[in-house]
Amino acid sequence: MSTDRIYNFNAGPAALPLSVLEEIRESFLNYDNSGMSVTEISHRSKWFDDIIEDAIARTKRLLDLDESYQVLFLQGGASLQFCMIPMNFLGNGDTADYVNTGTWSTKAIKEAQIQGKTIQVVASSEDKNFAYIPSDIQFTPNAVYTHITSNNTIKGTQWARFPDTGNVPLIADMSSDILSRSFDVKPFGLIYAGAQKNMGPAGVCLVIIRDDLLQRSPDTLPTMLNYQTFANKNSMFNTPPCFAVYTIQLVLKWLEETIGGLAQMEAINQQKARTLYDFFDASRFYSGTAEPDSRSIMNVTFRLPSEDLESTFVQEAYENGFSGLKGHRSVGGCRASIYNATPLQAVEDLVDFMQTFEQING
């Protein structure tokens, strides 16, 4: 570990690859010989056009998207998507399915309901405090879409395999596990992800939308709430969040050229997660909170024997160079978010620290 950088286990905004940060810093006063900072170039310039086109092309390659998908960059975070999805896709007489796996699913459901849309919550893991991912779900055959949260940042659970909804398109909030593993995109009609966990800084939301869903957006919507506005103008109907898109471009380049793609990234992420879960499973001091077959490889939630010990643990970990280990304020406990940019070494060093902490406090 560098002497002035710490290990960052923040849940989001989160760690970015050091090489990406260094490249941004290096060119920050003069981007690509433009004589301007990347924050000062016009979004209508050749420079920014190259940035956004490269970001789109890399996203398409990494996720193996065919021509029926468009890659968009919106603002407002995943939270604005909660409202835009039912607004764009559910007309009178339409219905959609939602699976409730925690805080973010619950918010997505609320934003459909507040608009008076007809939806069914077809499964929920609320009975066990969202510690698992439901299975054997009866989906509604004529639903316009089925909404899931692929990874639950707060509860530390993740869909290991996506559910089979037949011909009904899946819509997934992948904010906290986008680009962390390989998966088949074909069942998905829309994927969205706030950038600030696996892709870039806060302030941009990736939206991947398939033509059949895009065509449902009615002309009567406000312009900035209609997906077609962004699709028709390549995300530049108005000024996009240029710096955030630029950072995403560099992270995607790092994923492709340094890591080697999603299969390689997934192998590293699996190893990081296994290192922590194996340690918990062998420990009587630390315990994971998610059910084993629903464990997230991105957000590892765990408890210590008491809240006092948890508080001491988080504080001493911080003093030893491990930041962001406090659980979400709504659930307490501890959490290590180990997104793409968190190196295996950070996890191994954390386990070493945890062993020492247990020896002293156990």
Place this chain on the structure above:
Amino acid sequence: MSTDRIYNFNAGPAALPLSVLEEIRESFLNYDNSGMSVTEISHRSKWFDDIIEDAIARTKRLLDLDESYQVLFLQGGASLQFCMIPMNFLGNGDTADYVNTGTWSTKAIKEAQIQGKTIQVVASSEDKNFAYIPSDIQFTPNAVYTHITSNNTIKGTQWARFPDTGNVPLIADMSSDILSRSFDVKPFGLIYAGAQKNMGPAGVCLVIIRDDLLQRSPDTLPTMLNYQTFANKNSMFNTPPCFAVYTIQLVLKWLEETIGGLAQMEAINQQKARTLYDFFDASRFYSGTAEPDSRSIMNVTFRLPSEDLESTFVQEAYENGFSGLKGHRSVGGCRASIYNATPLQAVEDLVDFMQTFEQING
């Protein structure tokens, strides 16, 4: 001029103060001894809390805002405000006035109409291609608000004095002249401004809202489209665009501590604008397009004797280190955007170049 930085006359995203860019670069790998980049810190951390609180406090001081105003940071740009304003403030039976002074006003009007809201366009300068700001307007006494665009980036016009609407609150899109001059905020119920001209990078929109308007927002709105969501959570209901807010904080600090406040900034801006307009008024080669009493001190629009000469001018200017002088694609001609961060020296050097260009091509 530095050998590798150019003079940036972009309309937005636009020039930022060099000292601000240097400070961002300096701390980019380790913000305030956090061991993290400012793009990696949590928005729930003490570090970011200090950033956003300082940005709010400086905005309040610079604009002399009393306790009835809240300072918010939203995403989606001014374009999302076009839709949120009527959505939040106009119920059944309510009406609002709009003044149409160009492209952006026209878009604001459209977004109210697409929602089926009742509004009146009480004045328009479309009859003269938006080259002037209307006067002697008859406002509707019982309107909920009157919407204006304080500065028209594309047409190069600006309200020199704001209209008297009596007890009806003014709402202004100040995207392209916020913080460029002193003015009395009391008549305003809401002021909004995309950051990417006078305040920071693209990706954040400043919203200053007064309590009487804030209280109108109905509970039935989608959460992310309700101003109360942002007011109740200090702009952190969900993850804000942290890097953009941080840059704004530094620009506000520069305005207060380096420039000395809005009166000083206005004097510099007036001098920059006068340098160009006086030059045009004495020239038979260059001519300003806005009517003299409606001229913008931020966006100086002008023409040359022919479109061929304009094209040559923009190209040769660029080769000589003056970037961004092409007029907006919808109107043609030339435009020098001289926002706060553009130094007087840039304008003086531009006039020298224009004189030389005229001697050769005139």
